[in-house]
Amino acid sequence: MSDPGIPCEPCSVGPPGDPEGEPILRLEGVETVLEGKKVLDHIDLDVPRNRITAIIGLSGAGKSVLLRHMIGLMKPDRGRVLLDGADLMKYSRKELFEVRKRFGMLFQSGALFDSLDVFENVAFPLREKTNLDETGIRERVRVILRKVGLEGSEEKFPDELSGGMVRRVALARAMVMDPEIILLDEPTTGLDPIIRNSILNLICRTYQDHKFTMVMISHDIPDIFHWCHHVVVVHGGKVIEAGSPEAVRNSTNPFVRQLVEGDIHGPVQLM
Amino acid sequence: MLFRVAEWLGGKALGATRRLGRTGVFLSSAVRNAVVPPYRGREIVKQIHFIGVKSLFVIVLTAAFTGMVLSLQGYYTLRKFGSEGLLGAVVALSLIRELGPVLTALMVTGRAGSALTAEIGIMRIGEQIDSLETMGIDPVRFLVAPRFVAALVSVPLLTAIFDVVGIYGGYLVGVKLLGLDPGQYFGHMRSSVELVDVINGVWKSIAFSLLIVWVCTFKGFFTERGAEGVSRATTSAVVISSVLVLVGDYVLTSVLL
Numbered sequence: 001m002s003d004p005g006i007p008c009e010p011c012s013v014g015p016p017g018d019p020e021g022e023p024i025l026r027l028e029g030v031e032t033v034l035e036g037k038k039v040l041d042h043i044d045l046d047v048p049r050n051r052i053t054a055i056i057g058l059s060g061a062g063k064s065v066l067l068r069h070m071i072g073l074m075k076p077d078r079g080r081v082l083l084d085g086a087d088l089m090k091y092s093r094k095e096l097f098e099v100r101k102r103f104g105m106l107f108q109s110g111a112l113f114d115s116l117d118v119f120e121n122v123a124f125p126l127r128e129k130t131n132l133d134e135t136g137i138r139e140r141v142r143v144i145l146r147k148v149g150l151e152g153s154e155e156k157f158p159d160e161l162s163g164g165m166v167r168r169v170a171l172a173r174a175m176v177m178d179p180e181i182i183l184l185d186e187p188t189t190g191l192d193p194i195i196r197n198s199i200l201n202l203i204c205r206t207y208q209d210h211k212f213t214m215v216m217i218s219h220d221i222p223d224i225f226h227w228c229h230h231v232v233v234v235h236g237g238k239v240i241e242a243g244s245p246e247a248v249r250n251s252t253n254p255f256v257r258q259l260v261e262g263d264i265h266g267p268v269q270l271m
Numbered sequence: 272m273l274f275r276v277a278e279w280l281g282g283k284a285l286g287a288t289r290r291l292g293r294t295g296v297f298l299s300s301a302v303r304n305a306v307v308p309p310y311r312g313r314e315i316v317k318q319i320h321f322i323g324v325k326s327l328f329v330i331v332l333t334a335a336f337t338g339m340v341l342s343l344q345g346y347y348t349l350r351k352f353g354s355e356g357l358l359g360a361v362v363a364l365s366l367i368r369e370l371g372p373v374l375t376a377l378m379v380t381g382r383a384g385s386a387l388t389a390e391i392g393i394m395r396i397g398e399q400i401d402s403l404e405t406m407g408i409d410p411v412r413f414l415v416a417p418r419f420v421a422a423l424v425s426v427p428l429l430t431a432i433f434d435v436v437g438i439y440g441g442y443l444v445g446v447k448l449l450g451l452d453p454g455q456y457f458g459h460m461r462s463s464v465e466l467v468d469v470i471n472g473v474w475k476s477i478a479f480s481l482l483i484v485w486v487c488t489f490k491g492f493f494t495e496r497g498a499e500g501v502s503r504a505t506t507s508a509v510v511i512s513s514v515l516v517l518v519g520d521y522v523l524t525s526v527l528l
Contacts, residue, residue, distance in 0.1 A: 068401075071405055073401055073404055073405065093409075097404075097407040097408070097409060098407060099407075100404070100405055100406065100407040101407050103405060104405075105402070105405040107398040107401065107402060108398075109397055109398050111397060111398035111399050111401065111402035112399075113399055113402075114393075114397075114399075124406070125406045125408075128406065128408050128413075129406065129407060129408070177406075183405075
């Protein structure tokens with residue numbers, strides 16, 4: 001395996017194929033109003049199991065809100081969020097905390113704990129949610145840090161890390177509990193092209209190794225079409241296109257065309 | 272027009288009710304998590320150090336000068352009536368009944384309360400609280416409950432220290448500077464201060480500590496809109512806590528007297 005910290009050849013996640021059985025996550029008629037504005041407008045969406053799903057769209061389209069609904073951080077005003085057929089909103093708070101063990105999440109900012117070093121940030125979920133002894137925790141963290149190319153950085157604090165390193169630590173923390181689903185909120189935004197590629201490679205290799213279900217918000221168009229099995233286009237709080245990368249790339253929807261081609265002329269007028 | 276006014280008023284009332292409900296739910300959740308095991312012992316000790324030990328200097332300083340100025344003012348006022356011998360009792364009763372609990376609470380609000388709000392607020396805007404939630408960790412149990420326990424332990428102890436230092440500050444001015452007899456200073460104090468005064472002071476300090484930690488953690492926990500939001504939350508936490516301490520002092524005094 002090449003060093004995930006440096007750019008390498010394009011990583012393939014394999015053909016889209018058929019999702020294995022029922023979708024792991026399903027959103028049905030999800031509507032959410034925030035401060036009088038409808039940010040999600042009747043969203044119907046399936047997240048295929050063991051596949052990488054990319055959510056793309058303009059800033060402010062409702063992508064992050066959508067991701068937060070998937071893990072129960074936000075409750076919809078209407079509609080249902082189903083995880084393996086069970087409505088997340090029907091769980092008690094305590095039950096929801098248990099359900100979230102199935103998830104790992106990488107936040108846009110990394111959301112690392114400032115007062116903890118890299119090692120302790122990654123070890124944190126293990127200390128809080130497992131009965132592993134210190135040796136077990138050290139071994140698990142060591143393996144996961146090697147995977148993300150951060151061996152030797154264990155004692156650094158978040159303010160000593162570069163943007164790319166922060167995302168890698170956050171990804172390590174999201175993976176350390178061996179979740180079934182990993183949600184990634186703009187893992188490459190604000191990074192230079194080399195670091196961005198290294199993060200995308202890392203995500204790809206993580207998928208190859210573990211076959212997690214991954215949902216990733218991204219602005220890396222058109223690169224994202226090489227990295228995922230399923231693409232969802234969100235605009236104005238609505239899903240306006242969803243399907244294989246090929247299907248989305250060939251969509252005739254004028255907004256999708258403009259987004260895919262990065263054209264300044266189209267239905268979205270910025271100036 | 273009338274309909275719009277009614278709609279506006281209704282909206283405001285609903286918003287206020289929602290906020291009040293959220294505040295109550297937050298308090299009950301924090302108290303429940305503080306009382307029900309497992310306890311986060313190390314975090315509680317760390318917070319006692321932050322709220323209690325690190326406030327010690329400012330408390331001692333405030334207490335010493337409060338006692339000294341009380342003694343100075345009290346001496347010249349009492350001398351007009353030939354009762355300067357009662358100075359010790361006046362200083363001690365003022366401190367134990369009112370000034371100790373109130374000034375300690377205000378000092379803790381300014382020093383530790385604002386920091387609690389800012390710390391939790393920064394965690395909120397930095398998505399660290401959301402991150403805890405996604406890991407299946409209750410942020411109220413993890414962040415708020417230890418601070419509740421620490422405040423409930425620290426503030427009454429700081430109040431006791433405030434009272435003692437204040438009394439000795441008064442002693443310094445009354446006895447050492449103004450020449451009052453030390454026996455008189457402590458003798459009248461002993462005969463005037465009753466156990467109920469001390470107990471009432473303790474009750475007040477417990478109530479104030481609950482108010483401070485409730486308001487400050489709540490404001491931090493629900494911080495919105497970036498750095499400006501943290502600044503706004505911190506300011507309002509300090510203002511609301513301070514006002515509530517003063518209002519609470521009046522209410523408690525009327526109930527306890």
